[in-house]
Amino acid sequence: MKQQEADVLIVGGGLAGLSAAIDLSVQGKSVLLFEPKSYPRHKVCGEYISNEVLPYLSKLGIDPFTLGAVEISNFSWTHPKGKAIQAKLPLGGFGISRFTLEQAMFQRALAVGVQPIKASAENIESITNGVQVKSSDGNNYTARAGIAAYGKRSVLDKKLAREFISKKANYVAAKWHAQGAFDPSLVALHNFEGGYCGVSRVEEGLINFCFIASYKVFKNYRDLPKFMDSVLRSNPHLKELMDETEMVFEKPLSIAQISFKDKPPVEGKWIMCGDSAGLIHPLCGNGMSMAIRSAEIACEELMDCFSELQDHAQALQNYRSRWKGEFAKRLRMGRIASGIFSSDTGSGLAMDVVRYVPGILPFFIKQTHGKVDKSLAYEV
Numbered sequence: 001m002k003q004q005e006a007d008v009l010i011v012g013g014g015l016a017g018l019s020a021a022i023d024l025s026v027q028g029k030s031v032l033l034f035e036p037k038s039y040p041r042h043k044v045c046g047e048y049i050s051n052e053v054l055p056y057l058s059k060l061g062i063d064p065f066t067l068g069a070v071e072i073s074n075f076s077w078t079h080p081k082g083k084a085i086q087a088k089l090p091l092g093g094f095g096i097s098r099f100t101l102e103q104a105m106f107q108r109a110l111a112v113g114v115q116p117i118k119a120s121a122e123n124i125e126s127i128t129n130g131v132q133v134k135s136s137d138g139n140n141y142t143a144r145a146g147i148a149a150y151g152k153r154s155v156l157d158k159k160l161a162r163e164f165i166s167k168k169a170n171y172v173a174a175k176w177h178a179q180g181a182f183d184p185s186l187v188a189l190h191n192f193e194g195g196y197c198g199v200s201r202v203e204e205g206l207i208n209f210c211f212i213a214s215y216k217v218f219k220n221y222r223d224l225p226k227f228m229d230s231v232l233r234s235n236p237h238l239k240e241l242m243d244e245t246e247m248v249f250e251k252p253l254s255i256a257q258i259s260f261k262d263k264p265p266v267e268g269k270w271i272m273c274g275d276s277a278g279l280i281h282p283l284c285g286n287g288m289s290m291a292i293r294s295a296e297i298a299c300e301e302l303m304d305c306f307s308e309l310q311d312h313a314q315a316l317q318n319y320r321s322r323w324k325g326e327f328a329k330r331l332r333m334g335r336i337a338s339g340i341f342s343s344d345t346g347s348g349l350a351m352d353v354v355r356y357v358p359g360i361l362p363f364f365i366k367q368t369h370g371k372v373d374k375s376l377a378y379e380v
């Protein structure tokens with residue numbers, strides 16, 4: 001068994017873990033990044049990212065547009081009965097696949113000196129002088145600080161006895177890429193019984209389809225193709241799009257047991273980042289921005305700790321309160337939106353209200369998003 005030390009251990013190489021790893025490494029800290037899977041890889045995700053992350057991504061040396069990202073400025077929302085509305089997105093965003101973005105961020109992490117450990121963290125612990133990871137490679141790793149960015153659900157949640165893991169996780173989701181015609185400036189949400197499907201463009205002329213549905217409705221079919229035929233195609237707008245585009249995946253990529261329950265943003269001495277700290281309902285299109293922004297906050301607090309401006313306990317306390325201040329309201333609004341979207345009647349009524357008071361929609365979208373800080377003039 002090997003014993004290795006670093007300044008920071010980061011568990012999980014998704015957007016949150018990669019952002020934090022690059023940031024801390026650029027600032028001179030030694031970083032070990034635990035990620036068992038290889039890059040590039042597809043992930044179930046709507047792949048629409050809000051523009052609010054652009055300044056920080058730029059600071060990290062990542063320009064999504066050089067990777068082929070597509071600018072998105074319009075939003076449309078359709079109902080199974082055929083009603084549809086369109087709106088301008090207050091902040092706008094861009095479409096890029098996780099396949100491409102995470103691969104580029106991983107390459108950047110390697111370039112700035114992050115040391116990857118291609119193994120799972122089997123235990124994450126708080127010890128007297130910091131944190132410890134026992135990893136599937138049989139080795140032990142210690143550091144002064146730790147960031148847990150292992151995503152929405154992991155065996156680590158059970159080991160940490162986190163409350164949400166014992167509760168029901170009631171959603172299933174799937175995604176696929178397709179070829180065909182689709183307005184590149186648009187992100188579309190097509191409602192169906194028990195869920196919705198997001199559609200937008202990503203790089204290389206591809207269209208990303210990603211749906212999420214309540215298990216209560218899905219369990220009547222259990223089989224993905226049957227569910228897609230009977231339930232997704234019940235929305236005439238989505239049916240037309242599915243009929244007129246060609247899936248380029250062999251079959252959709254799917255996941256289950258998705259939970260939107262509250263989680264603590266700090267566990268012992270571990271800073272929880274991204275979905276490990278809380279997952280916003282995907283219809284808000286803000287989970288990736290929250291993952292990236294939470295990494296930024298974590299790095300600010302940890303760097304103040306490394307510079308002896310505060311102790312580690314203070315860094316954890318500040319992270320906890322900043323996380324709640326920035327994200328708790330977004331999560332609440334996401335839950336309200338998902339409640340409205342989960343029934344045909346609710347979403348039909350909400351659509352009628354938006355028709356009469358169009359300002360409500362951009363107002364609501366703003367409540368689930370952060371702000372672009374125009375004072376940050378970062379260059380890649």
Ligand SMILES: Cc1cc2nc3c(=O)[nH]c(=O)nc-3n(C[C@H](O)[C@H](O)[C@H](O)COP(=O)(O)OP(=O)(O)OC[C@H]3O[C@@H](n4cnc5c(N)ncnc54)[C@H](O)[C@@H]3O)c2cc1C
Pocket residue numbers: 011012013014015016017034035036037043044045046047048049050119120121122149150151152154156173174198210211212258273274275276279280282285286287288289291
């Ligand atoms: C259906 C759906 C659609 C979505 N659509 C959008 C959207 O359009 N826009 C948006 O902004 N957000 C969207 N989201 C949310 C977004 O996908 C997440 O918020 C984002 O992926 C969070 O990134 P992360 O880095 O926290 O986690 P992840 O991307 O899940 O990364 C976690 C990483 O940790 C690794 N890991 C897990 N366990 C361990 C371990 N024990 N040791 C080491 N590594 C480990 C995993 O392999 C993984 O790579 C969607 C989510 C869902 C479910």
